[in-house]
Amino acid sequence: MLVNTTAQVGSAxxxxxxxxxxxxDVSRAPRTLRFYGDEFVFDTVSGMFYALSPTxxxxxRALDAGTPRDQLADKVQRRYGITHAAAVQDIERLHxxxxxxxxxxxxxx
Amino acid sequence: MSSKQAKMxxxxxxxxxxGENPQSGPPVVASLRRRFPDLRIVGLSYDSMExxxxxxxxxxxxxxxxxxxxxxxxxxxxxxxxxIDKKDPIDAVIPCLDSELPNFIKIRAxxxxxxxxxxxxxxxxxxxxxxxxxxxxCRRVDVPTPATLASSDPAKLARFVAKIGYPAYLKxxxxxxxxxxxxxxxxxxxxxxxxxxxxxxxxxxMTLGEEYDVxxxxxxxxxxxxxxxxxxxxxxxxxKGFAGMIVADPALDVLARRIVxxxxxxxxxxxxxxxxxxxxxxxxxxxxxxxxxxxxxxxxGCNLPARLLERVLDARQASLRxxxxxxxxxxxxxxxxxxxxxxxxxxxxxxxVAKGTSTPIEPSP
Numbered sequence: 001m002l003v004n005t006t007a008q009v010g011s012a013x014x015x016x017x018x019x020x021x022x023x024x025d026v027s028r029a030p031r032t033l034r035f036y037g038d039e040f041v042f043d044t045v046s047g048m049f050y051a052l053s054p055t056x057x058x059x060x061r062a063l064d065a066g067t068p069r070d071q072l073a074d075k076v077q078r079r080y081g082i083t084h085a086a087a088v089q090d091i092e093r094l095h096x097x098x099x100x101x102x103x104x105x106x107x108x109x
Numbered sequence: 110m111s112s113k114q115a116k117m118x119x120x121x122x123x124x125x126x127x128g129e130n131p132q133s134g135p136p137v138v139a140s141l142r143r144r145f146p147d148l149r150i151v152g153l154s155y156d157s158m159e160x161x162x163x164x165x166x167x168x169x170x171x172x173x174x175x176x177x178x179x180x181x182x183x184x185x186x187x188x189x190x191x192x193i194d195k196k197d198p199i200d201a202v203i204p205c206l207d208s209e210l211p212n213f214i215k216i217r218a219x220x221x222x223x224x225x226x227x228x229x230x231x232x233x234x235x236x237x238x239x240x241x242x243x244x245x246x247c248r249r250v251d252v253p254t255p256a257t258l259a260s261s262d263p264a265k266l267a268r269f270v271a272k273i274g275y276p277a278y279l280k281x282x283x284x285x286x287x288x289x290x291x292x293x294x295x296x297x298x299x300x301x302x303x304x305x306x307x308x309x310x311x312x313x314x315m316t317l318g319e320e321y322d323v324x325x326x327x328x329x330x331x332x333x334x335x336x337x338x339x340x341x342x343x344x345x346x347x348x349k350g351f352a353g354m355i356v357a358d359p360a361l362d363v364l365a366r367r368i369v370x371x372x373x374x375x376x377x378x379x380x381x382x383x384x385x386x387x388x389x390x391x392x393x394x395x396x397x398x399x400x401x402x403x404x405x406x407x408x409x410g411c412n413l414p415a416r417l418l419e420r421v422l423d424a425r426q427a428s429l430r431x432x433x434x435x436x437x438x439x440x441x442x443x444x445x446x447x448x449x450x451x452x453x454x455x456x457x458x459x460x461x462v463a464k465g466t467s468t469p470i471e472p473s474p
Contacts, residue, residue: 034434034435042434042435044434045356045357045358045359046340047321047339047340047354047355047356047434048319049354099386
């Protein structure tokens with residue numbers, strides 16, 4: 001399950017849920033995530049950094065590359081062979097766990 | 110040509126202690142030495158046990174002089190500076206402590222007459238950013254800030270905190286912040302803060318979140334000459350940053366510009382923000398001087414103390430590098446070696462001239 005892998009994210013950091021009602025075009029947002037391999041990401045805006053599972057890394061890289069929110073779940077579904085509902089749920093959970101990353105707020109519906 | 114023009118420039122710096130509540134004098138000295146290796150730097154301090162007296166590192170001082178405590182007033186400060194200036198002519202002074210700034214602002218014109226230059230905010234700007242007035246300033250320029258009440262009446266503060274909810278911060282006028290969880294604790298801390306710092310005491314809403322700080326230099330006309338923003342990664346119990354990471358957040362830059370523009374701030378400043386995820390940054394304090402971590406940006410090419418001195422002395426201005434997100438600092442405490450003779454000299458005469466740097470050698474058995 002994707003949930004199990006994303007559960008590793010941000011274990012030492014606060015996981016306060018972000019509540020942003022802004023829905024913007026993420027492809028226009030400047031890239032603010034810096035990846036160090038597949039297991040570590042740094043957000044240049046918030047200064048937050050996280051140890052990642054490969055799956056979380058895949059989702060964040062897709063977001064950072066400008067993948068629209070409505071296509072993100074499809075990508076995750078295809079990559080990991082899970083149901084669409086499970087992919088959506090896991091993306092939401094990832095979002096909540098690493099709410100400190102600013103660019104994620106851009107895609108929150 | 111006056112004696113001041115003929116000799117090497119001499120700068121006086123205050124705030125020399127790097128204890129558990131580290132002051133910014135030593136990193137300011139180190140930053141100045143980085144850019145001006147031949148500069149003469151004298152330390153002005155209030156206690157012979159301030160650690161900066163004993164450093165032989167890059168923050169070493171050529172001489173140190175004791176000052177009367179700020180509560181002695183601006184006249185006592187000027188009298189002492191006159192005596193120091195006669196013995197060790199000073200070209201510029203960089204105050205690094207909140208509590209002494211009102212005195213320096215009051216004697217600014219007198220210092221200029223004596224050829225001692227400094228860059229300071231106006232008395233009005235200084236007052237507007239004070240803890241008790243910050244909320245009004247933030248409202249005026251649309252900068253979010255935690256709900257705050259300043260009062261010398263503990264009952265008023267208790268009613269206010271009952272409204273915003275416990276726990277809340279209780280803060281001294283210049284320094285110290287305590288989290289209080291009950292009215293009993295509030296009254297106890299209130300009395301302590303009043304005893305040490307006088308009134309008013311501030312009660313402030315507690316916001317859970319990450320802390321972001323901006324150090325910068327205002328040009329006095331509403332612009333920021335240069336700045337560096339960090340997220341505090343490690344904090345002591347007293348909230349002092351012991352590690353920080355550079356960030357590049359346009360939202361933070363906008364808020365900093367609003368404050369500096371509104372105050373026409375002249376000189377160094379530190380803006381302290383707290384941010385809960387999904388919410389805007391809230392400004393909870395503006396310090397009217399360099400912070401203790403100012404040595405960090407100066408080590409990565411953004412030497413703000415050096416730029417300040419260039420402005421003070423009308424010297425050629427070296428370019429400053431942009432602070433790159435991801436660069437970080439971790440504070441590392443060290444033990445400085447002194448001798449009782451040094452302490453005796455400071456305690457007895459109120460001054461000490463350094464004998465020059467020495468390379469530490471391991472003593473023979």
